[in-house]
Amino acid sequence: MEEFMQSGYWWAISLHPEDNGQPEIIDVHGKEASRLGDDWPYHIGEFDMLQNIDTRGWPQRGKLTEEELLDPEYAVDPATIHEGYWWAVHSEDFLPLIVQVGKSGLVYRIDGEDMLNDFEFLMPIDTSAWPTAGTLSRP
DSSP states (O other), X not given: OGXXXXXXXXXXXXXXXXXXXXXXXXXXXXXXXXXXXXOOOXXXXXXXXXXXXXXXXXXXXXXXXXXXXXXXXXXXXXXXXXXXXXEEEETTTOOEEEEEEOTTSOEEETTEEEOGGGEEEXXXXXXXXXXXXXXXXXX
């Protein structure tokens, strides 16, 4: 597991038998991993790490100012944001992060969930060509 000590976002499969075995984006910090919408800390050994996600070439800021994003009148058109992973700026800290938009319109980030209007969505993340099978067997 030492080879996976690089912190940042990873495309990984949970090895827990109760999980569905589908790849997901996790955030790794040392030997700890966090899942979107889940504030429980996991050990990286609980995942089959498929690939590191390099976000350095992605936009690091949005078009909106902090004041515009915090404006109570600011609203995201739900028709423009589809279900899936997105690179977005959150109004809480004004930094880009990976989020997952669910069917219900809720937005899941590493430590919780928010509403569409709490974000400026910079770009969708296309995971269709990313690996879908791991190298480790699930219990």
